[in-house]
Amino acid sequence: MGGFDEAYRQSIEHPDEFWAEAARGIDWDVAPATVFGDGRWFPDGRLNSCHNALDRHVAAGCGEQAALIYDSPVTGVVRTFTYTELLDQVTRTAGMLRDLGVRAGDTVVIYMPMVPEAVVAMLACARLGAVHSVVFGGFAARELAVRIDHARPKVVMSASCGIEPARVVEYKPLLDAALEQAAHRPDRCVILQRPQCVAGLVEGRDLDWAEAVRGAEPAACVSVAATDPLYILYTSGTTGSPKGVVRDNGGHAVALHWSMANVYGAAPGEVYWAASDVGWVVGHSYIVYAPLLAGCTTVLYEGKPVGTPDPGAFWRVVSTHGVRTLFTAPTAIRAIKKEDPSGNFAKKWDLSGLRYLFLAGERLDPDTYHWASDLLGIPVIDHWWQTETGWPIAANCVGLEPLPIKPGSPTRPVPGWDVHILDADGNDLPPGVDGAVTVKLPLPPGALPTLYRDDDRYRRSYLERYPGHYLTGDGGHLDADGYLYVMGRIDDVINVAGHRLSTGAMEEVIAAHPDVAECAVIGVADQLKGQLPMGFVVLKAGAERDPEELERELTALVRERIGPVAAFRRAVVVARLPKTRSGKILRATMRDIADGNPYTMPSTIEDPATLPEIAEAIGGK
DSSP states (O other), rough: OHHHHHHHHHHHHOOHHHHHHHHTTTTOSSSOSSSSEETTSTTTOEEOHHIIIHHHHHIIIIIEEEEEEEEEETTEEOOOOOEEHHHHHHHHHHHHHHHOOOTTEEEEEEEEOOHHHHHHHHHHHHTTTTEEEOOOTTTOOHHHHHHHHHOOOOOEEEEEEEOOOOOOOEOOOEEEEEEEEHHHOSSSSEEBTTTTOOOOOOOTTTEEEHHHHHOOOOOOOEEEEEESSSEEOOTTTOOOSSOOEEEEEEHHHHHHHHHHTTTOOOOOOOOEEEEEEESHHHEEEEEEEHHTTOOOOEEESSOOOOSSSTHHHHHHHHHTEEEEEEEOOOHHOOOOOOOHOOOGGGGGOOTTTEEEEEEEESOOOOHHHHHHHHOOSEEEOOOOOOOOTOOOOOOOOOOTTTOOOOOTTEEEEOOTTOEEEEEEETTTTTTTTTTEEEEESSSOTOOOOOOTOOHHIIIIIISSSSTTTEEEEEEEOOOOSSOEEEEGGGGGGGTTTTTTEEEHHHHHHHHHHHHEEEEEEEEEEEEETTEEEEEEEEEOOOOOOHHHHHHHHHHHHHHHOOOGGGGOOOEOOEEEEEBBSSOOOOOOHHHHHTOOOOOOOTTTBSSSTHHHHHHHHHHHH
């Protein structure tokens, strides 16, 4: 039995032994005598997450190693922080929060751009045992107000502005408006003044970040229970009552530390770059906590995959900083591919040090996989996980044993994740048959134990549909080799004249067309057949095509590879697809527009102007 098979078998059959061994990679104030009890991991253990991310590496003699590289093409700043320097910033920021009355168990909302202080703020909260809730920088005032009311922070930490390629986004007016709308009143707001835009401060409430930290005495680590919350992260697309995913300290530290070596193959001292944002789960897990827990150097990038200044931006960062492992979203690679289909910008940089490209966040279509694989000549690894899970459910665990890659699959379930494919009655389905993707309970360490202030909703949303299982909300199948294929959200399965068809499968076919950069397929209402598929395609740079001719070609492709049953006949060329800031395509909103239903502008949308463009494109069909 290979290294992967043996690790997976042990994790499922003897989870206590497996995770007890993994827990030895973490410093404990009180080592857990119980691995799993009363539905929680390491229930009698005590630790501090900040100590594990920073202090222990300095104590081990690694203080002069780079901990954080800040690379900001939008401001022209590149700065490196050693572990000692980052620890100094964090201890003093924690001292400032302590002086403002923040104690273990209090909440702090962080509303920040991609600057080092955002990482410092998160770790400073962890140092005190306070619970941070990062809200994506630039979120609308109403959305921020809803989160402030739900999290009830003692302090809000923010900045005067964020910086986009073409504009400065003033955060302070958004924060002020949110606090006017919110019922909850934080004691203080601490504002980082950026030189691109200096904000006015409200006397008695707002503090200048630099001044407040300058006068603070360093704070020591506060020991917390492994089951105490580390952070709350509100899932994207939150409407009405917020859905706050809770992450605990102990299981989170153990799982993320284990994942760095075993899933990503990253070793202490190596440069690891998750090209995401601290407002998303990827930023929490793999910009901030996991690389630092593992003693790696993490990259914090304030820029875009294209336009800051060109499609070679990612390759510059990889080459300049010696990145060994890059993790980003397929949508970022598709954006680069669209602007630079021949990959000329990548050829300008020495990428010989890059070992792996990991992709997650949207389904990785085989065409994008092959493009990146051919361009870079390294393993391109699709993997799949969720805000709720905190770390990968399925991946090619290159640190354990690299498995053969199958384009379209995130490979096999990761040790700890007992993945099943169930039918409507909760029965396991045979290989190759699509159903609901679930995880048999208990979930491994690091996954959400509940939703913040809403245990009932947690049970209702994830546990009730299939007793004994966690419902991922995604559909897909396992093949005969145990490889998982995730075909999209369960509600992205459409019903065409009684035939259940995956829009993900159609997208895979359309994305393989040589002129298509990216695409989305939705089901639109049809009186005769219930639903019909409709495709939206973005063309590669330089591809000038007659839309009707392209539509005929795509229709023929889908008919050939899926069959006439798909009834695919409508394809609309658009300049861009509506997406969240984390790169997810807003298929449900597009469906509402196509069906003529009222819709609300999702709070996570990258550019609101994309929705009227979609409506106009549909109207022209």
